[in-house]
Amino acid sequence: MRYTLFLHYPEMSEEQLGREALEAGMEAFRAYAEALDEAGVLRSAEVLQPSTASTTVTARDGALHVQDGPFADTKDQIGGSFVIEVDGLDEALDWAGRAPSATWGAVEVRPAAVRFVDGSWRPA
Amino acid sequence: MIDADARAVVAEVVARSWGRLIAVLAAPTRDLALAEDVLGDAVERALATWPRDGVPMSPEGWLLTVARRRRTDVLRSAAQRTSVPLDDADADTPAEDLPADAFPDRLLALLFVCAHPGVDPAARTPLMLQTVLGLDARRIASAFAVPVPAMAQRLVRAKRRIRDAGIAFRVPDRARWGERLPAVLEAVYGAYAVGRERGRDADLRGEALHLARLLAELLADDPEVLGLAALVHLAAAVDRPAGAAYVPLDEQDPADWDGALLAEGEAHLRRAAALGRPGRFQLEAALRSAHTARAATGSVDHEAVRRLSAALVRVSPTLGARVAHAVAVARVDGPRAGLALLDEVDAPPTFQPAAAARAALLAEAGLDATDAFASAIALTDDPAVRAWLERQARR
Numbered sequence: 001m002r003y004t005l006f007l008h009y010p011e012m013s014e015e016q017l018g019r020e021a022l023e024a025g026m027e028a029f030r031a032y033a034e035a036l037d038e039a040g041v042l043r044s045a046e047v048l049q050p051s052t053a054s055t056t057v058t059a060r061d062g063a064l065h066v067q068d069g070p071f072a073d074t075k076d077q078i079g080g081s082f083v084i085e086v087d088g089l090d091e092a093l094d095w096a097g098r099a100p101s102a103t104w105g106a107v108e109v110r111p112a113a114v115r116f117v118d119g120s121w122r123p124a
Numbered sequence: 125m126i127d128a129d130a131r132a133v134v135a136e137v138v139a140r141s142w143g144r145l146i147a148v149l150a151a152p153t154r155d156l157a158l159a160e161d162v163l164g165d166a167v168e169r170a171l172a173t174w175p176r177d178g179v180p181m182s183p184e185g186w187l188l189t190v191a192r193r194r195r196t197d198v199l200r201s202a203a204q205r206t207s208v209p210l211d212d213a214d215a216d217t218p219a220e221d222l223p224a225d226a227f228p229d230r231l232l233a234l235l236f237v238c239a240h241p242g243v244d245p246a247a248r249t250p251l252m253l254q255t256v257l258g259l260d261a262r263r264i265a266s267a268f269a270v271p272v273p274a275m276a277q278r279l280v281r282a283k284r285r286i287r288d289a290g291i292a293f294r295v296p297d298r299a300r301w302g303e304r305l306p307a308v309l310e311a312v313y314g315a316y317a318v319g320r321e322r323g324r325d326a327d328l329r330g331e332a333l334h335l336a337r338l339l340a341e342l343l344a345d346d347p348e349v350l351g352l353a354a355l356v357h358l359a360a361a362v363d364r365p366a367g368a369a370y371v372p373l374d375e376q377d378p379a380d381w382d383g384a385l386l387a388e389g390e391a392h393l394r395r396a397a398a399l400g401r402p403g404r405f406q407l408e409a410a411l412r413s414a415h416t417a418r419a420a421t422g423s424v425d426h427e428a429v430r431r432l433s434a435a436l437v438r439v440s441p442t443l444g445a446r447v448a449h450a451v452a453v454a455r456v457d458g459p460r461a462g463l464a465l466l467d468e469v470d471a472p473p474t475f476q477p478a479a480a481a482r483a484a485l486l487a488e489a490g491l492d493a494t495d496a497f498a499s500a501i502a503l504t505d506d507p508a509v510r511a512w513l514e515r516q517a518r519r
Contacts, residue, residue, distance in 0.1 A: 093242075
Protein backbone atom coordinates (compact mmCIF):
# COMPACT_ATOMS: atom_id res chain seq x y z
CA MET A 1 0.00 0.00 0.00
CA ARG A 2 1.06 3.57 -0.69
CA TYR A 3 1.05 6.10 2.10
CA THR A 4 1.93 9.77 2.21
CA LEU A 5 3.66 10.86 5.39
CA PHE A 6 2.82 14.53 6.00
CA LEU A 7 5.27 16.22 8.33
CA HIS A 8 3.57 18.82 10.50
CA TYR A 9 5.66 20.99 12.77
CA PRO A 10 5.98 24.53 14.11
CA GLU A 11 7.96 26.66 11.70
CA MET A 12 11.21 28.17 12.89
CA SER A 13 13.50 30.55 11.04
CA GLU A 14 17.18 29.82 10.60
CA GLU A 15 18.00 32.46 13.25
CA GLN A 16 15.56 31.00 15.78
CA LEU A 17 16.86 27.52 15.17
CA GLY A 18 20.57 28.26 15.10
CA ARG A 19 23.12 27.08 12.58
CA GLU A 20 24.04 23.93 14.46
CA ALA A 21 20.48 22.67 15.00
CA LEU A 22 19.68 23.36 11.36
CA GLU A 23 22.65 21.31 10.18
CA ALA A 24 21.83 18.49 12.56
CA GLY A 25 18.26 18.47 11.20
CA MET A 26 19.44 18.34 7.59
CA GLU A 27 21.80 15.50 8.43
CA ALA A 28 18.98 13.57 10.12
CA PHE A 29 16.73 14.00 7.07
CA ARG A 30 19.54 12.88 4.77
CA ALA A 31 19.97 9.68 6.79
CA TYR A 32 16.21 9.13 6.97
CA ALA A 33 15.69 9.45 3.21
CA GLU A 34 18.64 7.13 2.58
CA ALA A 35 17.20 4.52 4.93
CA LEU A 36 13.84 4.67 3.13
CA ASP A 37 15.57 4.44 -0.22
CA GLU A 38 17.77 1.51 0.79
CA ALA A 39 14.71 -0.36 2.08
CA GLY A 40 13.20 0.10 -1.40
CA VAL A 41 10.03 1.78 -0.06
CA LEU A 42 10.63 5.43 -1.00
CA ARG A 43 8.58 6.77 -3.92
CA SER A 44 9.12 10.51 -3.44
CA ALA A 45 10.30 12.98 -0.82
CA GLU A 46 10.01 16.74 -0.57
CA VAL A 47 10.84 19.25 2.10
CA LEU A 48 8.98 22.51 1.49
CA GLN A 49 9.84 26.18 1.78
CA PRO A 50 8.31 27.89 4.84
CA SER A 51 4.59 28.61 4.56
CA THR A 52 5.44 32.32 4.30
CA ALA A 53 6.35 31.41 0.70
CA SER A 54 2.89 29.91 0.11
CA THR A 55 0.24 31.46 -2.10
CA THR A 56 -3.33 30.18 -1.82
CA VAL A 57 -5.87 30.21 -4.64
CA THR A 58 -9.64 29.69 -4.68
CA ALA A 59 -12.13 29.91 -7.55
CA ARG A 60 -15.24 28.96 -5.62
CA ASP A 61 -17.50 31.67 -7.05
CA GLY A 62 -16.04 31.40 -10.54
CA ALA A 63 -13.52 34.20 -10.08
CA LEU A 64 -9.93 33.54 -9.20
CA HIS A 65 -8.89 34.71 -5.74
CA VAL A 66 -5.22 34.73 -4.91
CA GLN A 67 -4.02 35.28 -1.38
CA ASP A 68 -0.59 35.36 0.10
CA GLY A 69 0.12 32.87 2.87
CA PRO A 70 -0.90 29.29 3.63
CA PHE A 71 -4.43 27.81 3.46
CA ALA A 72 -4.68 27.42 7.25
CA ASP A 73 -2.86 29.96 9.39
CA THR A 74 -1.96 27.62 12.24
CA LYS A 75 1.08 27.25 14.46
CA ASP A 76 1.99 23.92 12.90
CA GLN A 77 2.38 23.79 9.12
CA ILE A 78 3.07 21.05 6.60
CA GLY A 79 6.83 21.11 6.22
CA GLY A 80 7.26 18.23 3.83
CA SER A 81 5.98 14.90 2.58
CA PHE A 82 7.30 11.43 1.94
CA VAL A 83 5.45 8.94 -0.27
CA ILE A 84 6.24 5.34 0.64
CA GLU A 85 5.03 1.94 -0.49
CA VAL A 86 4.87 -0.73 2.23
CA ASP A 87 2.83 -3.80 3.23
CA GLY A 88 0.45 -2.09 5.61
CA LEU A 89 -0.21 0.45 8.31
CA ASP A 90 2.15 -1.03 10.88
CA GLU A 91 5.18 -0.64 8.58
CA ALA A 92 4.04 2.88 7.60
CA LEU A 93 3.75 3.81 11.28
CA ASP A 94 7.24 2.46 11.95
CA TRP A 95 8.68 4.66 9.20
CA ALA A 96 6.63 7.64 10.38
CA GLY A 97 8.01 7.21 13.89
CA ARG A 98 11.56 7.31 12.53
CA ALA A 99 11.05 10.63 10.73
CA PRO A 100 13.38 13.17 12.39
CA SER A 101 10.58 15.72 12.77
CA ALA A 102 8.45 13.24 14.78
CA THR A 103 10.41 14.45 17.81
CA TRP A 104 9.38 18.10 17.34
CA GLY A 105 6.12 17.77 15.42
CA ALA A 106 3.55 15.24 14.22
CA VAL A 107 3.61 12.89 11.25
CA GLU A 108 0.27 12.19 9.58
CA VAL A 109 0.12 8.82 7.84
CA ARG A 110 -2.46 8.82 5.07
CA PRO A 111 -3.16 5.95 2.66
CA ALA A 112 -3.49 6.69 -1.06
CA ALA A 113 -6.83 5.88 -2.69
CA VAL A 114 -6.11 6.17 -6.44
CA ARG A 115 -3.24 7.57 -8.49
CA PHE A 116 -2.78 8.71 -12.04
CA VAL A 117 -0.38 6.43 -13.92
CA ASP A 118 0.15 6.06 -17.67
CA GLY A 119 -2.81 8.18 -18.62
CA SER A 120 -5.46 6.92 -16.22
CA TRP A 121 -6.55 6.80 -12.60
CA ARG A 122 -6.04 3.44 -10.97
CA PRO A 123 -6.27 1.97 -7.51
CA ALA A 124 -3.19 2.95 -5.54
CA MET B 125 -31.49 -36.03 9.58
CA ILE B 126 -34.52 -34.03 10.59
CA ASP B 127 -34.77 -30.29 10.09
CA ALA B 128 -34.32 -29.28 13.69
CA ASP B 129 -31.10 -31.30 14.05
CA ALA B 130 -29.47 -29.76 10.99
CA ARG B 131 -30.47 -26.31 12.13
CA ALA B 132 -28.98 -26.99 15.56
CA VAL B 133 -25.71 -28.03 13.90
CA VAL B 134 -25.65 -24.77 11.92
CA ALA B 135 -26.16 -22.77 15.11
CA GLU B 136 -23.46 -24.77 16.89
CA VAL B 137 -20.93 -24.30 14.06
CA VAL B 138 -21.66 -20.57 13.96
CA ALA B 139 -21.20 -20.30 17.73
CA ARG B 140 -17.88 -22.12 17.74
CA SER B 141 -16.30 -20.97 14.47
CA TRP B 142 -17.72 -17.58 13.43
CA GLY B 143 -14.60 -15.65 14.46
CA ARG B 144 -12.15 -18.06 12.82
CA LEU B 145 -14.03 -18.00 9.54
CA ILE B 146 -14.33 -14.20 9.59
CA ALA B 147 -10.59 -13.96 10.30
CA VAL B 148 -9.73 -16.16 7.31
CA LEU B 149 -12.20 -14.48 4.96
CA ALA B 150 -11.22 -10.90 5.87
CA ALA B 151 -7.44 -11.36 5.84
CA PRO B 152 -6.71 -10.93 2.09
CA THR B 153 -8.90 -7.82 1.65
CA ARG B 154 -8.90 -6.54 5.27
CA ASP B 155 -12.63 -6.07 4.64
CA LEU B 156 -14.52 -7.27 7.73
CA ALA B 157 -17.89 -6.04 6.50
CA LEU B 158 -17.52 -8.06 3.29
CA ALA B 159 -16.42 -11.12 5.26
CA GLU B 160 -19.49 -10.82 7.49
CA ASP B 161 -21.77 -10.48 4.46
CA VAL B 162 -20.45 -13.50 2.60
CA LEU B 163 -20.30 -15.68 5.72
CA GLY B 164 -23.86 -14.62 6.53
CA ASP B 165 -24.89 -15.73 3.02
CA ALA B 166 -23.13 -19.06 3.48
CA VAL B 167 -24.93 -19.65 6.78
CA GLU B 168 -28.25 -18.94 5.07
CA ARG B 169 -27.37 -21.45 2.34
CA ALA B 170 -26.51 -23.99 5.02
CA LEU B 171 -29.86 -23.47 6.72
CA ALA B 172 -31.56 -24.07 3.37
CA THR B 173 -29.58 -27.09 2.20
CA TRP B 174 -28.28 -29.03 5.22
CA PRO B 175 -31.75 -30.15 6.40
CA ARG B 176 -32.34 -31.51 2.88
CA ASP B 177 -28.89 -32.88 1.91
CA GLY B 178 -27.48 -33.65 5.31
CA VAL B 179 -24.68 -32.00 7.28
CA PRO B 180 -21.38 -32.04 5.36
CA MET B 181 -18.34 -33.88 6.71
CA SER B 182 -16.59 -30.65 7.57
CA PRO B 183 -19.25 -28.02 8.30
CA GLU B 184 -16.62 -25.28 8.72
CA GLY B 185 -14.96 -26.24 5.45
CA TRP B 186 -18.30 -26.15 3.65
CA LEU B 187 -19.13 -22.69 5.00
CA LEU B 188 -15.68 -21.39 4.11
CA THR B 189 -15.83 -22.72 0.54
CA VAL B 190 -19.28 -21.25 -0.08
CA ALA B 191 -18.33 -17.93 1.51
CA ARG B 192 -15.11 -17.69 -0.53
CA ARG B 193 -16.98 -18.35 -3.74
CA ARG B 194 -19.47 -15.65 -2.84
CA ARG B 195 -16.63 -13.26 -2.00
CA THR B 196 -15.03 -13.84 -5.39
CA ASP B 197 -18.38 -13.11 -7.08
CA VAL B 198 -18.78 -9.87 -5.15
CA LEU B 199 -15.26 -8.69 -5.88
CA ARG B 200 -15.54 -9.58 -9.58
CA SER B 201 -18.85 -7.81 -10.01
CA ALA B 202 -18.80 -4.56 -11.97
CA ALA B 203 -19.35 -2.44 -8.87
CA GLN B 204 -16.06 -3.53 -7.40
CA ARG B 205 -13.25 -2.42 -9.67
CA THR B 206 -10.52 -3.43 -7.31
CA SER B 207 -7.54 -5.54 -8.13
CA VAL B 208 -7.15 -7.22 -4.78
CA PRO B 209 -5.34 -10.51 -5.16
CA LEU B 210 -7.26 -13.19 -3.30
CA ASP B 211 -4.24 -15.25 -2.49
CA ASP B 212 -5.38 -16.56 0.87
CA ALA B 213 -2.27 -17.83 2.56
CA ASP B 214 -4.38 -20.79 3.61
CA ALA B 215 -5.59 -21.61 0.12
CA ASP B 216 -3.58 -24.82 0.17
CA THR B 217 -5.63 -26.04 3.12
CA PRO B 218 -8.31 -28.24 1.54
CA ALA B 219 -11.47 -26.80 3.03
CA GLU B 220 -13.13 -30.25 2.99
CA ASP B 221 -11.21 -31.53 5.98
CA LEU B 222 -10.96 -28.33 7.93
CA PRO B 223 -10.83 -29.02 11.68
CA ALA B 224 -13.06 -26.89 13.91
CA ASP B 225 -10.04 -25.41 15.68
CA ALA B 226 -8.12 -24.53 12.51
CA PHE B 227 -6.44 -21.16 11.96
CA PRO B 228 -5.53 -20.23 15.55
CA ASP B 229 -3.10 -17.62 14.20
CA ARG B 230 -5.78 -16.03 12.02
CA LEU B 231 -8.11 -15.75 14.99
CA LEU B 232 -5.36 -14.23 17.11
CA ALA B 233 -4.57 -11.79 14.29
CA LEU B 234 -8.22 -10.73 14.25
CA LEU B 235 -8.08 -9.97 17.99
CA PHE B 236 -4.98 -7.83 17.42
CA VAL B 237 -6.70 -6.04 14.51
CA CYS B 238 -9.73 -5.21 16.69
CA ALA B 239 -7.46 -3.68 19.36
CA HIS B 240 -5.03 -1.99 16.94
CA PRO B 241 -3.90 1.49 18.05
CA GLY B 242 -5.35 2.78 14.75
CA VAL B 243 -8.85 1.69 15.85
CA ASP B 244 -10.99 3.98 18.06
CA PRO B 245 -10.65 2.64 21.63
CA ALA B 246 -14.43 2.90 22.08
CA ALA B 247 -14.93 0.57 19.10
CA ARG B 248 -12.48 -2.17 20.10
CA THR B 249 -14.62 -4.23 22.48
CA PRO B 250 -17.76 -3.91 20.30
CA LEU B 251 -15.71 -4.93 17.26
CA MET B 252 -14.44 -8.06 19.02
CA LEU B 253 -17.95 -8.98 20.13
CA GLN B 254 -19.25 -8.62 16.59
CA THR B 255 -16.45 -10.09 14.50
CA VAL B 256 -15.16 -12.80 16.85
CA LEU B 257 -18.40 -13.89 18.51
CA GLY B 258 -20.92 -12.80 15.88
CA LEU B 259 -23.09 -10.65 18.18
CA ASP B 260 -25.37 -8.23 16.34
CA ALA B 261 -25.13 -4.45 16.72
CA ARG B 262 -28.46 -4.32 18.56
CA ARG B 263 -27.28 -6.57 21.37
CA ILE B 264 -23.94 -4.77 21.63
CA ALA B 265 -25.63 -1.36 21.66
CA SER B 266 -27.92 -2.45 24.47
CA ALA B 267 -25.01 -3.76 26.56
CA PHE B 268 -23.13 -0.49 26.10
CA ALA B 269 -26.27 1.59 26.73
CA VAL B 270 -25.77 3.34 23.39
CA PRO B 271 -28.53 3.88 20.77
CA VAL B 272 -28.44 1.16 18.10
CA PRO B 273 -27.74 3.54 15.16
CA ALA B 274 -24.82 5.08 17.06
CA MET B 275 -23.27 1.69 17.79
CA ALA B 276 -23.87 0.48 14.22
CA GLN B 277 -22.16 3.64 12.95
CA ARG B 278 -19.19 3.14 15.31
CA LEU B 279 -18.73 -0.43 14.05
CA VAL B 280 -19.06 0.53 10.37
CA ARG B 281 -16.50 3.31 10.80
CA ALA B 282 -14.02 1.05 12.55
CA LYS B 283 -14.30 -1.60 9.82
CA ARG B 284 -13.89 0.97 7.08
CA ARG B 285 -10.79 2.32 8.82
CA ILE B 286 -9.26 -1.14 9.12
CA ARG B 287 -9.78 -1.70 5.40
CA ASP B 288 -8.71 1.75 4.17
CA ALA B 289 -5.85 2.47 6.56
CA GLY B 290 -4.29 -0.87 5.69
CA ILE B 291 -4.28 -2.55 9.11
CA ALA B 292 -2.87 -5.96 8.25
CA PHE B 293 -4.44 -9.20 9.53
CA ARG B 294 -1.24 -10.43 11.04
CA VAL B 295 -0.06 -11.33 14.52
CA PRO B 296 2.55 -8.68 15.40
CA ASP B 297 6.13 -9.77 16.12
CA ARG B 298 6.73 -10.87 19.70
CA ALA B 299 8.96 -7.82 20.13
CA ARG B 300 5.89 -5.58 19.81
CA TRP B 301 3.63 -7.48 22.17
CA GLY B 302 4.63 -5.26 25.07
CA GLU B 303 2.95 -2.33 23.32
CA ARG B 304 0.15 -4.20 21.53
CA LEU B 305 -1.09 -6.99 23.80
CA PRO B 306 -2.31 -4.75 26.68
CA ALA B 307 -4.92 -3.21 24.34
CA VAL B 308 -6.17 -6.70 23.41
CA LEU B 309 -6.47 -7.64 27.09
CA GLU B 310 -8.15 -4.32 27.85
CA ALA B 311 -10.73 -4.85 25.10
CA VAL B 312 -11.54 -8.39 26.31
CA TYR B 313 -11.82 -7.12 29.88
CA GLY B 314 -14.08 -4.36 28.52
CA ALA B 315 -16.62 -7.01 27.54
CA TYR B 316 -16.78 -8.11 31.16
CA ALA B 317 -16.71 -4.60 32.66
CA VAL B 318 -19.54 -3.31 30.49
CA GLY B 319 -21.73 -6.22 31.52
CA ARG B 320 -21.16 -5.33 35.15
CA GLU B 321 -21.73 -1.62 34.83
CA ARG B 322 -24.84 -1.47 32.78
CA GLY B 323 -28.24 -3.03 32.50
CA ARG B 324 -28.08 -6.62 33.59
CA ASP B 325 -30.51 -7.75 30.90
CA ALA B 326 -27.84 -7.40 28.26
CA ASP B 327 -25.17 -8.93 30.45
CA LEU B 328 -22.12 -9.90 28.42
CA ARG B 329 -20.65 -12.11 31.14
CA GLY B 330 -20.84 -15.24 29.02
CA GLU B 331 -19.26 -13.46 26.04
CA ALA B 332 -16.44 -12.05 28.17
CA LEU B 333 -15.72 -15.54 29.53
CA HIS B 334 -15.72 -16.89 25.99
CA LEU B 335 -13.24 -14.26 24.75
CA ALA B 336 -10.97 -14.64 27.79
CA ARG B 337 -10.92 -18.44 27.39
CA LEU B 338 -10.24 -18.15 23.68
CA LEU B 339 -7.31 -15.82 24.26
CA ALA B 340 -5.95 -18.10 27.00
CA GLU B 341 -6.08 -21.04 24.56
CA LEU B 342 -4.32 -19.07 21.84
CA LEU B 343 -1.63 -17.57 24.11
CA ALA B 344 -1.27 -20.10 26.90
CA ASP B 345 2.31 -18.99 27.59
CA ASP B 346 1.54 -15.36 28.40
CA PRO B 347 1.03 -14.78 32.14
CA GLU B 348 -1.13 -11.68 31.74
CA VAL B 349 -3.43 -13.45 29.28
CA LEU B 350 -3.90 -16.19 31.88
CA GLY B 351 -4.26 -13.53 34.58
CA LEU B 352 -7.09 -11.92 32.63
CA ALA B 353 -8.82 -15.28 32.19
CA ALA B 354 -8.45 -15.90 35.94
CA LEU B 355 -9.82 -12.45 36.78
CA VAL B 356 -12.88 -12.76 34.54
CA HIS B 357 -13.69 -16.24 35.87
CA LEU B 358 -13.22 -15.33 39.54
CA ALA B 359 -15.27 -12.16 39.13
CA ALA B 360 -18.05 -13.89 37.19
CA ALA B 361 -18.22 -16.63 39.85
CA VAL B 362 -19.43 -14.18 42.50
CA ASP B 363 -21.57 -11.95 40.27
CA ARG B 364 -25.01 -11.40 41.71
CA PRO B 365 -27.94 -12.36 39.51
CA ALA B 366 -30.18 -9.72 37.94
CA GLY B 367 -32.29 -7.88 40.47
CA ALA B 368 -30.56 -9.40 43.52
CA ALA B 369 -29.76 -7.24 46.54
CA TYR B 370 -26.19 -5.98 46.83
CA VAL B 371 -24.00 -7.63 49.48
CA PRO B 372 -20.29 -6.78 49.82
CA LEU B 373 -18.03 -9.63 48.73
CA ASP B 374 -16.69 -10.46 52.20
CA GLU B 375 -20.24 -10.73 53.59
CA GLN B 376 -21.63 -12.97 50.85
CA ASP B 377 -22.46 -16.62 51.50
CA PRO B 378 -19.83 -18.67 49.62
CA ALA B 379 -22.55 -21.25 48.96
CA ASP B 380 -24.00 -18.73 46.47
CA TRP B 381 -20.80 -18.66 44.43
CA ASP B 382 -20.26 -20.66 41.26
CA GLY B 383 -17.75 -23.33 42.29
CA ALA B 384 -16.92 -24.42 38.74
CA LEU B 385 -16.05 -20.87 37.64
CA LEU B 386 -13.97 -20.35 40.80
CA ALA B 387 -12.03 -23.56 40.13
CA GLU B 388 -11.43 -22.60 36.51
CA GLY B 389 -10.26 -19.14 37.59
CA GLU B 390 -7.87 -20.61 40.18
CA ALA B 391 -6.45 -22.99 37.57
CA HIS B 392 -5.70 -20.07 35.22
CA LEU B 393 -4.13 -18.13 38.09
CA ARG B 394 -1.86 -21.06 39.03
CA ARG B 395 -0.68 -21.45 35.45
CA ALA B 396 0.00 -17.70 35.27
CA ALA B 397 1.93 -17.68 38.56
CA ALA B 398 4.07 -20.60 37.39
CA LEU B 399 5.41 -18.37 34.60
CA GLY B 400 6.89 -16.03 37.20
CA ARG B 401 6.10 -12.66 35.61
CA PRO B 402 3.45 -10.83 37.64
CA GLY B 403 1.38 -8.04 36.12
CA ARG B 404 -1.78 -6.01 36.52
CA PHE B 405 -4.37 -8.64 35.58
CA GLN B 406 -2.66 -11.38 37.60
CA LEU B 407 -2.61 -9.12 40.66
CA GLU B 408 -6.26 -8.20 40.23
CA ALA B 409 -7.10 -11.88 39.92
CA ALA B 410 -4.95 -12.75 42.95
CA LEU B 411 -6.80 -10.08 44.95
CA ARG B 412 -10.13 -11.64 43.97
CA SER B 413 -8.76 -15.04 44.86
CA ALA B 414 -7.65 -13.81 48.31
CA HIS B 415 -11.29 -12.88 48.98
CA THR B 416 -12.93 -15.96 47.48
CA ALA B 417 -10.47 -18.29 49.23
CA ARG B 418 -12.85 -17.79 52.17
CA ALA B 419 -15.01 -20.49 50.56
CA ALA B 420 -12.34 -23.02 51.55
CA THR B 421 -10.57 -21.41 54.52
CA GLY B 422 -13.50 -19.70 56.24
CA SER B 423 -11.74 -16.35 56.58
CA VAL B 424 -10.06 -13.65 54.47
CA ASP B 425 -6.30 -13.18 54.82
CA HIS B 426 -6.39 -9.37 55.12
CA GLU B 427 -2.61 -9.13 55.31
CA ALA B 428 -2.38 -10.87 51.91
CA VAL B 429 -5.05 -8.54 50.49
CA ARG B 430 -3.05 -5.53 51.70
CA ARG B 431 0.17 -6.84 50.17
CA LEU B 432 -1.48 -7.63 46.82
CA SER B 433 -3.30 -4.31 46.63
CA ALA B 434 -0.04 -2.46 47.33
CA ALA B 435 1.63 -4.42 44.53
CA LEU B 436 -1.26 -3.60 42.20
CA VAL B 437 -0.88 0.13 42.96
CA ARG B 438 2.79 -0.15 42.04
CA VAL B 439 2.18 -1.70 38.59
CA SER B 440 -1.13 0.03 37.82
CA PRO B 441 -1.76 3.12 39.95
CA THR B 442 -5.36 3.72 38.86
CA LEU B 443 -7.79 5.56 41.12
CA GLY B 444 -9.74 2.35 41.69
CA ALA B 445 -6.62 0.41 42.71
CA ARG B 446 -5.51 3.15 45.11
CA VAL B 447 -8.94 3.38 46.78
CA ALA B 448 -9.01 -0.42 47.14
CA HIS B 449 -5.54 -0.26 48.69
CA ALA B 450 -6.71 2.32 51.27
CA VAL B 451 -9.59 0.00 52.21
CA ALA B 452 -7.22 -2.98 52.45
CA VAL B 453 -4.93 -1.00 54.77
CA ALA B 454 -7.92 -0.08 56.91
CA ARG B 455 -8.75 -3.79 57.35
CA VAL B 456 -5.31 -4.36 58.89
CA ASP B 457 -4.35 -1.05 60.54
CA GLY B 458 -7.77 0.38 61.32
CA PRO B 459 -10.14 2.87 59.65
CA ARG B 460 -8.07 5.97 60.51
CA ALA B 461 -5.04 4.60 58.64
CA GLY B 462 -7.34 3.91 55.68
CA LEU B 463 -8.80 7.42 55.80
CA ALA B 464 -5.32 8.97 55.86
CA LEU B 465 -4.40 6.99 52.78
CA LEU B 466 -7.68 7.93 51.09
CA ASP B 467 -6.80 11.62 51.63
CA GLU B 468 -3.53 10.99 49.82
CA VAL B 469 -5.37 9.42 46.85
CA ASP B 470 -7.11 12.78 46.39
CA ALA B 471 -9.77 11.30 44.11
CA PRO B 472 -12.07 13.72 42.28
CA PRO B 473 -15.28 14.27 44.29
CA THR B 474 -17.31 12.49 41.58
CA PHE B 475 -15.44 9.15 41.93
CA GLN B 476 -18.07 6.92 43.57
CA PRO B 477 -15.79 4.17 44.95
CA ALA B 478 -13.75 6.77 46.87
CA ALA B 479 -16.91 8.39 48.27
CA ALA B 480 -18.31 5.00 49.34
CA ALA B 481 -15.00 3.95 50.92
CA ARG B 482 -14.76 7.22 52.82
CA ALA B 483 -18.31 6.88 54.15
CA ALA B 484 -17.71 3.30 55.33
CA LEU B 485 -14.37 4.13 56.99
CA LEU B 486 -15.74 7.26 58.72
CA ALA B 487 -18.62 5.22 60.14
CA GLU B 488 -16.24 2.50 61.24
CA ALA B 489 -14.04 5.07 63.01
CA GLY B 490 -17.12 6.42 64.85
CA LEU B 491 -16.94 9.76 63.02
CA ASP B 492 -19.74 11.67 61.31
CA ALA B 493 -20.33 9.99 57.93
CA THR B 494 -23.62 11.70 57.03
CA ASP B 495 -22.25 13.89 54.22
CA ALA B 496 -19.97 11.14 52.91
CA PHE B 497 -22.87 8.68 52.63
CA ALA B 498 -25.04 11.33 50.98
CA SER B 499 -22.47 11.93 48.25
CA ALA B 500 -21.75 8.20 47.78
CA ILE B 501 -25.49 7.58 47.36
CA ALA B 502 -25.89 10.48 44.95
CA LEU B 503 -23.05 9.15 42.78
CA THR B 504 -24.44 5.60 42.53
CA ASP B 505 -26.43 4.57 39.47
CA ASP B 506 -26.94 0.94 40.56
CA PRO B 507 -30.23 0.78 42.53
CA ALA B 508 -29.09 -2.26 44.55
CA VAL B 509 -25.89 -0.54 45.68
CA ARG B 510 -27.85 2.61 46.48
CA ALA B 511 -30.29 0.64 48.66
CA TRP B 512 -27.37 -0.97 50.51
CA LEU B 513 -25.65 2.39 51.08
CA GLU B 514 -28.91 3.88 52.39
CA ARG B 515 -29.17 1.07 54.92
CA GLN B 516 -25.55 1.59 55.99
CA ALA B 517 -26.12 5.33 56.37
CA ARG B 518 -29.00 4.71 58.80
CA ARG B 519 -27.04 2.37 61.04
